[in-house]
Amino acid sequence: xxxxxxxxxxxxxxxxxxxxxxxxxxxxxxxxxxxxxxxxxxxxxxxxxxxxxxxxxxxxxxxx
Numbered sequence: 001x002x003x004x005x006x007x008x009x010x011x012x013x014x015x016x017x018x019x020x021x022x023x024x025x026x027x028x029x030x031x032x033x034x035x036x037x038x039x040x041x042x043x044x045x046x047x048x049x050x051x052x053x054x055x056x057x058x059x060x061x062x063x064x
Contacts, residue, residue, distance in 0.1 A: 013043070013051040 020027045033039045040060050042050040 012054060013045060014054055014057060015045075015049070015051045016042075019052060019057065 014022070016027050016030045020030045023030075030039070034042065040052055040056040042052050045051045
C-alpha cells in the first residue's frame with residue numbers, strides 16, 4: 001500500500017511521476033501500462049494533468 005501524505009493532511013491523488021517512483025518503474029512504463037489497460041483509469045486533474053485516486057491504486061496493488 002502506498003503511504004503518502006502532505007503537511008495539511010492525507011493526499012487523495014497521485015500523479016504519474018510520483019506513482020512511478022513509488023513503484024520503482026519509469027514514467028514511460030506508467031504510460032505504457034495505462035495505454036494497455038493495466039492500470040486503473042486516471043482522472044483529469046486539470047489541463048494536461050492526470051492523476052490516480054490513491055484508493056484506486058492501493059486496490060489495484062492489493063488485487064494485482
